[in-house]
Amino acid sequence: MPAFSSPRTLSKPVPSAPPQDRLRLPEWLRIQLPTSNGFGKTRSLLEELKLNTVCQSARCPNHWECWSKGTATFMIGGERCTRACAFCAVITAKPLPLEEDEPDRVAEATRRMNLRHLVITGVARDDLPDGGANHFRCTIERVRALNPGIIIEVLTSDFAGSAEALEEIFLGRPEVFNHNIETVRRLTPKVRSRATYEGSLEVLRKMKGLAGSAILTKSGLMLGLGETEEELFETLQDLRAVGCDILTLGQYLQPSLHHLPVVEYISPQRFEAFGLRAKEMGFSHVSSAPMVRSSYHADELQIPSRAVK
Amino acid sequence: MGNVPTELKYAKSHEWVKVDGGYATVGITDHAQHELTDIVFVELPTVGRVVKAGEACAVVESVKTASDIYTPVSGEIVKVNSDTTANPAVVNTDPYTAGWLVQIKLSDPSELGALMDAASYSVQIGAA
Numbered sequence: 001m002p003a004f005s006s007p008r009t010l011s012k013p014v015p016s017a018p019p020q021d022r023l024r025l026p027e028w029l030r031i032q033l034p035t036s037n038g039f040g041k042t043r044s045l046l047e048e049l050k051l052n053t054v055c056q057s058a059r060c061p062n063h064w065e066c067w068s069k070g071t072a073t074f075m076i077g078g079e080r081c082t083r084a085c086a087f088c089a090v091i092t093a094k095p096l097p098l099e100e101d102e103p104d105r106v107a108e109a110t111r112r113m114n115l116r117h118l119v120i121t122g123v124a125r126d127d128l129p130d131g132g133a134n135h136f137r138c139t140i141e142r143v144r145a146l147n148p149g150i151i152i153e154v155l156t157s158d159f160a161g162s163a164e165a166l167e168e169i170f171l172g173r174p175e176v177f178n179h180n181i182e183t184v185r186r187l188t189p190k191v192r193s194r195a196t197y198e199g200s201l202e203v204l205r206k207m208k209g210l211a212g213s214a215i216l217t218k219s220g221l222m223l224g225l226g227e228t229e230e231e232l233f234e235t236l237q238d239l240r241a242v243g244c245d246i247l248t249l250g251q252y253l254q255p256s257l258h259h260l261p262v263v264e265y266i267s268p269q270r271f272e273a274f275g276l277r278a279k280e281m282g283f284s285h286v287s288s289a290p291m292v293r294s295s296y297h298a299d300e301l302q303i304p305s306r307a308v309k
Numbered sequence: 310m311g312n313v314p315t316e317l318k319y320a321k322s323h324e325w326v327k328v329d330g331g332y333a334t335v336g337i338t339d340h341a342q343h344e345l346t347d348i349v350f351v352e353l354p355t356v357g358r359v360v361k362a363g364e365a366c367a368v369v370e371s372v373k374t375a376s377d378i379y380t381p382v383s384g385e386i387v388k389v390n391s392d393t394t395a396n397p398a399v400v401n402t403d404p405y406t407a408g409w410l411v412q413i414k415l416s417d418p419s420e421l422g423a424l425m426d427a428a429s430y431s432v433q434i435g436a437a
Contacts, residue, residue, distance in 0.1 A: 022349060024350065024370065024375075025370055025374070025375040027375075029374065029375060030368075030374075030375045030376065030377065031374045031375070031376055032322070032376065032377065033322065033323045033341055033344060033345075033376060035321035035322055035433075036321075036433075037432065037433055039433075039434070039435065040432065040433050040434050040435030040436070041435065042435075043434070043435035044435040047435070059346055059373055061373050061374045064344065253372070253373040253374075254372045254373065255346075255372060255373055256346065256347055256372055257347055257349070257372060259372075
Protein backbone atom coordinates (compact mmCIF):
# COMPACT_ATOMS: atom_id res chain seq x y z
CA MET A 1 0.00 0.00 0.00
CA PRO A 2 1.51 3.38 -0.91
CA ALA A 3 2.63 5.17 2.21
CA PHE A 4 2.64 8.63 0.66
CA SER A 5 -0.06 11.01 1.69
CA SER A 6 1.25 14.48 0.79
CA PRO A 7 -0.91 16.43 -1.68
CA ARG A 8 1.58 16.23 -4.50
CA THR A 9 1.34 12.48 -4.64
CA LEU A 10 -2.40 12.08 -4.37
CA SER A 11 -3.96 11.31 -7.68
CA LYS A 12 -7.56 10.81 -8.61
CA PRO A 13 -8.76 7.20 -8.69
CA VAL A 14 -7.31 5.43 -11.72
CA PRO A 15 -9.73 3.54 -13.96
CA SER A 16 -9.18 -0.19 -13.64
CA ALA A 17 -7.80 -0.62 -17.15
CA PRO A 18 -6.55 1.94 -19.64
CA PRO A 19 -8.39 2.37 -22.96
CA GLN A 20 -7.55 -0.29 -25.53
CA ASP A 21 -6.54 2.26 -28.14
CA ARG A 22 -3.83 3.72 -25.92
CA LEU A 23 -0.51 4.18 -27.70
CA ARG A 24 2.30 2.13 -26.21
CA LEU A 25 5.47 3.95 -25.22
CA PRO A 26 8.16 3.47 -27.87
CA GLU A 27 11.38 1.68 -26.91
CA TRP A 28 13.47 4.81 -27.10
CA LEU A 29 11.54 6.22 -24.12
CA ARG A 30 12.35 3.34 -21.80
CA ILE A 31 14.09 4.41 -18.61
CA GLN A 32 15.87 2.74 -15.74
CA LEU A 33 15.17 3.59 -12.15
CA PRO A 34 18.47 4.60 -10.54
CA THR A 35 20.57 1.95 -8.86
CA SER A 36 23.12 4.15 -7.09
CA ASN A 37 22.75 6.10 -3.86
CA GLY A 38 22.92 9.41 -5.70
CA PHE A 39 19.19 9.58 -6.11
CA GLY A 40 18.58 8.92 -2.43
CA LYS A 41 21.12 11.56 -1.40
CA THR A 42 19.53 14.26 -3.55
CA ARG A 43 16.11 13.28 -2.30
CA SER A 44 17.21 13.44 1.35
CA LEU A 45 18.74 16.86 0.87
CA LEU A 46 15.64 18.24 -0.80
CA GLU A 47 13.46 16.85 1.96
CA GLU A 48 15.71 18.23 4.67
CA LEU A 49 15.55 21.72 3.16
CA LYS A 50 11.86 21.30 2.39
CA LEU A 51 12.34 22.29 -1.22
CA ASN A 52 9.96 21.56 -4.02
CA THR A 53 11.16 20.55 -7.44
CA VAL A 54 9.38 20.60 -10.74
CA CYS A 55 11.08 17.24 -11.23
CA GLN A 56 8.83 15.63 -8.69
CA SER A 57 5.74 17.81 -8.94
CA ALA A 58 5.51 17.48 -12.71
CA ARG A 59 6.62 13.83 -12.66
CA CYS A 60 9.49 14.36 -15.06
CA PRO A 61 10.72 11.07 -16.52
CA ASN A 62 14.29 12.36 -16.38
CA HIS A 63 14.29 13.03 -12.68
CA TRP A 64 15.90 9.75 -11.71
CA GLU A 65 18.79 10.46 -14.07
CA CYS A 66 19.18 14.08 -12.96
CA TRP A 67 18.82 13.43 -9.22
CA SER A 68 21.25 10.52 -9.47
CA LYS A 69 23.77 12.94 -10.97
CA GLY A 70 23.05 15.45 -8.21
CA THR A 71 21.12 18.08 -10.13
CA ALA A 72 17.54 19.24 -9.73
CA THR A 73 15.31 22.09 -10.84
CA PHE A 74 13.81 23.87 -7.88
CA MET A 75 10.26 25.08 -8.02
CA ILE A 76 9.60 28.11 -5.84
CA GLY A 77 6.39 29.70 -4.62
CA GLY A 78 4.95 26.49 -3.21
CA GLU A 79 3.59 23.40 -4.91
CA ARG A 80 0.17 24.79 -5.68
CA CYS A 81 -0.27 26.54 -8.99
CA THR A 82 -3.01 28.99 -9.83
CA ARG A 83 -3.30 27.61 -13.36
CA ALA A 84 -4.50 24.30 -14.75
CA CYS A 85 -2.59 23.54 -17.93
CA ALA A 86 -3.75 20.28 -19.48
CA PHE A 87 -0.23 18.92 -19.92
CA CYS A 88 1.06 19.52 -16.41
CA ALA A 89 0.87 17.41 -13.28
CA VAL A 90 1.54 20.23 -10.82
CA ILE A 91 -1.43 20.63 -8.49
CA THR A 92 -3.88 23.43 -9.15
CA ALA A 93 -5.06 24.82 -5.84
CA LYS A 94 -5.28 27.98 -3.79
CA PRO A 95 -1.67 28.69 -2.88
CA LEU A 96 -0.26 29.18 0.59
CA PRO A 97 1.66 32.33 1.55
CA LEU A 98 5.19 32.63 0.20
CA GLU A 99 7.89 31.31 2.51
CA GLU A 100 10.29 34.13 3.25
CA ASP A 101 13.23 31.85 3.82
CA GLU A 102 12.74 29.88 0.62
CA PRO A 103 15.34 31.91 -1.31
CA ASP A 104 17.90 31.10 1.37
CA ARG A 105 17.05 27.43 1.33
CA VAL A 106 17.41 27.31 -2.44
CA ALA A 107 20.78 29.03 -2.10
CA GLU A 108 21.87 26.52 0.54
CA ALA A 109 20.75 23.52 -1.50
CA THR A 110 22.62 24.91 -4.51
CA ARG A 111 25.74 25.21 -2.40
CA ARG A 112 25.47 21.71 -0.95
CA MET A 113 24.77 20.18 -4.32
CA ASN A 114 27.74 22.08 -5.71
CA LEU A 115 25.75 23.17 -8.73
CA ARG A 116 27.45 25.25 -11.40
CA HIS A 117 24.28 25.93 -13.33
CA LEU A 118 21.00 26.29 -11.51
CA VAL A 119 17.54 26.35 -13.00
CA ILE A 120 14.83 27.89 -10.88
CA THR A 121 11.22 27.59 -11.90
CA GLY A 122 8.04 28.41 -10.05
CA VAL A 123 4.35 27.82 -9.95
CA ALA A 124 2.13 30.57 -11.35
CA ARG A 125 1.08 32.88 -8.52
CA ASP A 126 -1.74 34.89 -10.04
CA ASP A 127 -2.96 35.48 -6.48
CA LEU A 128 -0.01 37.80 -5.80
CA PRO A 129 0.08 41.38 -7.12
CA ASP A 130 3.47 40.84 -8.74
CA GLY A 131 2.80 37.23 -9.68
CA GLY A 132 5.73 36.18 -7.49
CA ALA A 133 8.32 38.12 -9.52
CA ASN A 134 10.00 39.64 -6.47
CA HIS A 135 10.28 36.21 -4.87
CA PHE A 136 12.07 35.04 -8.01
CA ARG A 137 14.40 38.00 -7.88
CA CYS A 138 15.20 37.40 -4.19
CA THR A 139 15.95 33.79 -4.95
CA ILE A 140 18.32 34.71 -7.76
CA GLU A 141 20.11 37.19 -5.51
CA ARG A 142 20.39 34.84 -2.54
CA VAL A 143 21.69 32.04 -4.74
CA ARG A 144 24.31 34.30 -6.28
CA ALA A 145 25.41 35.64 -2.92
CA LEU A 146 26.09 32.14 -1.62
CA ASN A 147 27.37 30.64 -4.86
CA PRO A 148 29.84 32.90 -6.63
CA GLY A 149 30.37 32.08 -10.28
CA ILE A 150 27.08 30.25 -10.65
CA ILE A 151 24.99 30.45 -13.79
CA ILE A 152 21.35 31.10 -13.03
CA GLU A 153 18.50 30.26 -15.35
CA VAL A 154 14.91 31.09 -14.50
CA LEU A 155 11.86 29.51 -16.05
CA THR A 156 8.76 31.58 -15.42
CA SER A 157 5.11 31.96 -16.29
CA ASP A 158 3.92 34.94 -18.30
CA PHE A 159 3.22 36.87 -15.08
CA ALA A 160 -0.13 37.63 -16.71
CA GLY A 161 1.71 39.93 -19.12
CA SER A 162 2.87 42.30 -16.40
CA ALA A 163 5.71 44.53 -17.60
CA GLU A 164 6.64 45.38 -13.99
CA ALA A 165 7.01 41.72 -13.12
CA LEU A 166 9.28 41.11 -16.10
CA GLU A 167 11.36 44.11 -15.16
CA GLU A 168 11.74 42.70 -11.65
CA ILE A 169 13.11 39.48 -13.12
CA PHE A 170 15.39 41.49 -15.40
CA LEU A 171 16.74 43.38 -12.38
CA GLY A 172 17.61 40.05 -10.80
CA ARG A 173 19.99 39.59 -13.79
CA PRO A 174 19.78 35.88 -14.42
CA GLU A 175 22.04 34.62 -17.19
CA VAL A 176 19.16 32.89 -18.92
CA PHE A 177 15.46 33.74 -19.03
CA ASN A 178 13.25 30.86 -20.11
CA HIS A 179 9.56 31.16 -20.90
CA ASN A 180 8.00 28.28 -22.80
CA ILE A 181 5.68 28.77 -25.74
CA GLU A 182 4.77 25.06 -25.08
CA THR A 183 2.98 24.37 -28.38
CA VAL A 184 1.94 25.80 -31.75
CA ARG A 185 -0.57 28.62 -32.14
CA ARG A 186 -3.54 26.43 -33.07
CA LEU A 187 -3.22 24.08 -30.10
CA THR A 188 -2.51 26.72 -27.46
CA PRO A 189 -6.11 27.18 -26.21
CA LYS A 190 -6.48 23.43 -25.69
CA VAL A 191 -3.05 22.80 -24.19
CA ARG A 192 -2.46 25.82 -21.99
CA SER A 193 -4.48 27.49 -19.27
CA ARG A 194 -4.49 31.26 -19.03
CA ALA A 195 -1.47 31.90 -21.20
CA THR A 196 -1.80 32.72 -24.89
CA TYR A 197 0.50 32.21 -27.85
CA GLU A 198 0.89 35.91 -28.56
CA GLY A 199 1.22 36.64 -24.85
CA SER A 200 4.17 34.31 -24.55
CA LEU A 201 5.88 35.76 -27.61
CA GLU A 202 5.39 39.17 -26.04
CA VAL A 203 7.06 38.04 -22.80
CA LEU A 204 10.12 36.91 -24.72
CA ARG A 205 10.13 40.07 -26.83
CA LYS A 206 9.91 42.29 -23.74
CA MET A 207 12.72 40.55 -21.93
CA LYS A 208 14.96 40.75 -24.96
CA GLY A 209 14.05 44.43 -25.25
CA LEU A 210 15.03 45.05 -21.63
CA ALA A 211 18.17 42.99 -21.57
CA GLY A 212 19.56 42.81 -25.07
CA SER A 213 22.46 40.39 -25.17
CA ALA A 214 22.96 40.59 -21.40
CA ILE A 215 20.36 37.85 -20.87
CA LEU A 216 19.91 34.86 -23.13
CA THR A 217 16.24 34.15 -23.79
CA LYS A 218 15.00 30.62 -24.12
CA SER A 219 11.79 28.84 -25.02
CA GLY A 220 10.57 25.33 -25.63
CA LEU A 221 7.84 23.19 -27.09
CA MET A 222 6.42 19.80 -26.32
CA LEU A 223 5.82 17.82 -29.49
CA GLY A 224 3.37 15.05 -30.18
CA LEU A 225 0.22 16.95 -29.26
CA GLY A 226 -1.09 16.93 -32.84
CA GLU A 227 0.93 19.78 -34.33
CA THR A 228 2.05 19.63 -37.96
CA GLU A 229 5.62 20.23 -39.06
CA GLU A 230 4.53 23.42 -40.82
CA GLU A 231 3.00 24.71 -37.61
CA LEU A 232 6.15 23.82 -35.69
CA PHE A 233 8.43 25.69 -38.11
CA GLU A 234 6.07 28.66 -38.03
CA THR A 235 6.40 28.73 -34.24
CA LEU A 236 10.17 28.51 -34.46
CA GLN A 237 10.14 31.47 -36.86
CA ASP A 238 7.91 33.40 -34.46
CA LEU A 239 10.38 32.69 -31.65
CA ARG A 240 13.33 33.86 -33.73
CA ALA A 241 11.42 37.02 -34.60
CA VAL A 242 11.31 37.96 -30.89
CA GLY A 243 15.00 37.28 -30.49
CA CYS A 244 14.78 33.94 -28.74
CA ASP A 245 18.32 32.55 -28.42
CA ILE A 246 17.85 29.04 -27.07
CA LEU A 247 15.34 26.34 -28.00
CA THR A 248 14.29 23.04 -26.46
CA LEU A 249 12.09 20.45 -28.16
CA GLY A 250 10.92 17.34 -26.37
CA GLN A 251 8.29 14.63 -26.57
CA TYR A 252 5.06 15.37 -24.73
CA LEU A 253 4.33 12.59 -22.25
CA GLN A 254 1.04 12.26 -20.46
CA PRO A 255 1.69 12.81 -16.74
CA SER A 256 -1.43 10.96 -15.65
CA LEU A 257 -4.52 9.45 -17.20
CA HIS A 258 -6.31 12.72 -16.49
CA HIS A 259 -4.08 14.82 -18.72
CA LEU A 260 -4.03 15.33 -22.49
CA PRO A 261 -3.35 12.10 -24.34
CA VAL A 262 -0.28 11.78 -26.53
CA VAL A 263 -1.23 12.09 -30.19
CA GLU A 264 2.08 10.97 -31.66
CA TYR A 265 5.44 9.63 -30.55
CA ILE A 266 8.06 11.34 -32.67
CA SER A 267 11.21 9.40 -33.44
CA PRO A 268 14.67 10.48 -32.29
CA GLN A 269 15.60 10.91 -35.97
CA ARG A 270 12.81 13.41 -36.57
CA PHE A 271 13.73 15.29 -33.42
CA GLU A 272 17.28 15.51 -34.72
CA ALA A 273 16.05 16.85 -38.05
CA PHE A 274 13.96 19.50 -36.29
CA GLY A 275 16.99 20.47 -34.26
CA LEU A 276 19.12 20.96 -37.35
CA ARG A 277 16.42 23.07 -38.94
CA ALA A 278 16.21 25.20 -35.79
CA LYS A 279 19.94 25.83 -35.85
CA GLU A 280 19.65 26.89 -39.48
CA MET A 281 16.98 29.38 -38.38
CA GLY A 282 19.48 31.03 -36.10
CA PHE A 283 18.94 29.72 -32.56
CA SER A 284 22.34 29.81 -30.86
CA HIS A 285 21.65 26.69 -28.76
CA VAL A 286 19.22 23.92 -29.56
CA SER A 287 18.31 20.75 -27.68
CA SER A 288 15.97 18.48 -29.58
CA ALA A 289 15.35 14.87 -28.55
CA PRO A 290 12.43 12.88 -27.11
CA MET A 291 13.53 13.18 -23.47
CA VAL A 292 14.61 16.82 -23.63
CA ARG A 293 12.90 19.14 -21.19
CA SER A 294 13.45 22.84 -20.49
CA SER A 295 16.16 22.29 -17.95
CA TYR A 296 17.44 18.87 -19.03
CA HIS A 297 21.23 18.96 -19.06
CA ALA A 298 20.94 22.73 -18.84
CA ASP A 299 24.50 22.97 -17.61
CA GLU A 300 25.76 21.73 -20.97
CA LEU A 301 25.03 25.20 -22.25
CA GLN A 302 28.40 26.36 -20.88
CA ILE A 303 27.77 30.06 -20.89
CA PRO A 304 29.87 32.42 -18.79
CA SER A 305 28.55 33.55 -15.44
CA ARG A 306 28.06 37.29 -15.09
CA ALA A 307 29.50 37.25 -11.58
CA VAL A 308 32.57 39.38 -11.21
CA LYS A 309 35.17 37.40 -9.32
CA MET B 310 9.03 7.65 2.59
CA GLY B 311 7.77 4.39 1.10
CA ASN B 312 6.88 1.08 2.54
CA VAL B 313 9.88 -1.30 2.77
CA PRO B 314 8.79 -4.58 4.42
CA THR B 315 11.56 -6.01 6.54
CA GLU B 316 10.91 -9.65 5.70
CA LEU B 317 11.73 -9.15 1.99
CA LYS B 318 15.01 -8.89 0.13
CA TYR B 319 15.73 -6.19 -2.43
CA ALA B 320 17.65 -5.59 -5.63
CA LYS B 321 19.27 -2.24 -6.47
CA SER B 322 16.96 -2.08 -9.47
CA HIS B 323 13.93 -1.85 -7.16
CA GLU B 324 12.59 -5.38 -7.26
CA TRP B 325 11.64 -7.22 -4.07
CA VAL B 326 12.06 -10.95 -3.52
CA LYS B 327 10.06 -13.21 -1.21
CA VAL B 328 11.63 -16.59 -0.70
CA ASP B 329 9.59 -19.69 0.10
CA GLY B 330 11.41 -22.99 -0.03
CA GLY B 331 13.12 -23.16 -3.41
CA TYR B 332 10.89 -20.53 -4.95
CA ALA B 333 11.15 -16.77 -5.21
CA THR B 334 8.26 -14.40 -5.84
CA VAL B 335 9.34 -11.12 -7.43
CA GLY B 336 7.65 -7.74 -7.78
CA ILE B 337 8.51 -4.06 -7.75
CA THR B 338 8.80 -2.04 -4.58
CA ASP B 339 6.43 0.60 -3.28
CA HIS B 340 9.12 3.19 -4.05
CA ALA B 341 9.30 1.98 -7.65
CA GLN B 342 5.55 2.01 -8.24
CA HIS B 343 5.35 5.45 -6.70
CA GLU B 344 8.14 6.78 -8.91
CA LEU B 345 6.67 5.22 -12.05
CA THR B 346 3.17 6.55 -11.23
CA ASP B 347 0.00 5.22 -12.88
CA ILE B 348 0.91 1.87 -14.42
CA VAL B 349 -1.00 1.15 -17.61
CA PHE B 350 0.70 -1.92 -19.10
CA VAL B 351 2.56 -4.88 -17.73
CA GLU B 352 4.44 -7.27 -20.05
CA LEU B 353 5.25 -10.56 -18.40
CA PRO B 354 7.64 -13.31 -19.52
CA THR B 355 6.44 -16.71 -20.70
CA VAL B 356 6.17 -19.46 -18.14
CA GLY B 357 8.99 -21.94 -18.58
CA ARG B 358 11.57 -19.35 -19.59
CA VAL B 359 14.93 -19.75 -17.91
CA VAL B 360 16.44 -16.50 -16.66
CA LYS B 361 19.73 -15.39 -15.18
CA ALA B 362 20.01 -12.92 -12.34
CA GLY B 363 20.09 -9.37 -13.72
CA GLU B 364 18.29 -10.25 -16.93
CA ALA B 365 15.35 -8.09 -18.06
CA CYS B 366 12.29 -10.29 -17.72
CA ALA B 367 9.29 -7.94 -17.69
CA VAL B 368 8.28 -4.42 -18.62
CA VAL B 369 6.21 -2.11 -16.49
CA GLU B 370 4.82 0.84 -18.38
CA SER B 371 3.28 3.86 -16.75
CA VAL B 372 1.73 6.91 -18.33
CA LYS B 373 5.05 8.63 -18.59
CA THR B 374 7.70 5.97 -18.64
CA ALA B 375 8.40 2.35 -19.42
CA SER B 376 10.86 0.47 -17.30
CA ASP B 377 12.47 -2.96 -17.64
CA ILE B 378 12.13 -5.23 -14.63
CA TYR B 379 15.22 -7.31 -13.90
CA THR B 380 15.05 -10.67 -12.19
CA PRO B 381 17.17 -10.61 -9.03
CA VAL B 382 17.64 -14.38 -9.17
CA SER B 383 18.36 -17.12 -11.69
CA GLY B 384 15.99 -19.97 -12.39
CA GLU B 385 12.90 -21.00 -14.26
CA ILE B 386 9.79 -18.87 -14.45
CA VAL B 387 7.07 -21.12 -13.07
CA LYS B 388 4.24 -18.64 -12.66
CA VAL B 389 3.33 -15.16 -13.80
CA ASN B 390 0.65 -12.92 -12.36
CA SER B 391 -1.84 -12.35 -15.15
CA ASP B 392 -3.92 -10.17 -12.80
CA THR B 393 -1.38 -7.47 -13.53
CA THR B 394 -1.88 -7.63 -17.28
CA ALA B 395 -5.65 -7.46 -16.86
CA ASN B 396 -5.49 -4.73 -14.24
CA PRO B 397 -2.09 -3.00 -14.22
CA ALA B 398 -3.14 -0.57 -11.47
CA VAL B 399 -2.88 -3.39 -8.92
CA VAL B 400 0.91 -2.99 -9.12
CA ASN B 401 0.43 0.55 -7.83
CA THR B 402 -2.08 -0.28 -5.12
CA ASP B 403 -0.59 -3.56 -3.86
CA PRO B 404 3.02 -3.84 -5.02
CA TYR B 405 3.98 -6.42 -2.37
CA THR B 406 0.86 -8.57 -2.42
CA ALA B 407 -1.67 -8.76 -5.24
CA GLY B 408 0.75 -6.90 -7.58
CA TRP B 409 3.47 -9.60 -7.60
CA LEU B 410 4.87 -10.20 -11.07
CA VAL B 411 6.69 -13.53 -11.47
CA GLN B 412 7.52 -16.63 -9.48
CA ILE B 413 10.87 -18.32 -10.12
CA LYS B 414 12.15 -21.77 -9.18
CA LEU B 415 15.62 -20.94 -7.88
CA SER B 416 18.56 -22.56 -9.61
CA ASP B 417 21.15 -20.94 -7.33
CA PRO B 418 19.84 -19.97 -3.88
CA SER B 419 23.26 -18.55 -2.95
CA GLU B 420 22.37 -15.53 -5.12
CA LEU B 421 20.01 -14.42 -2.36
CA GLY B 422 23.04 -13.47 -0.31
CA ALA B 423 23.88 -10.70 -2.78
CA LEU B 424 20.52 -9.00 -2.32
CA MET B 425 19.91 -6.11 0.07
CA ASP B 426 17.92 -6.15 3.23
CA ALA B 427 15.23 -3.58 3.95
CA ALA B 428 17.64 -1.29 5.79
CA SER B 429 20.14 -1.09 2.92
CA TYR B 430 17.42 -0.57 0.34
CA SER B 431 15.95 2.19 2.47
CA VAL B 432 19.32 3.95 2.43
CA GLN B 433 19.49 3.67 -1.34
CA ILE B 434 16.15 5.34 -1.86
CA GLY B 435 16.83 8.04 0.71
CA ALA B 436 14.15 6.78 3.06
CA ALA B 437 16.43 5.77 5.91
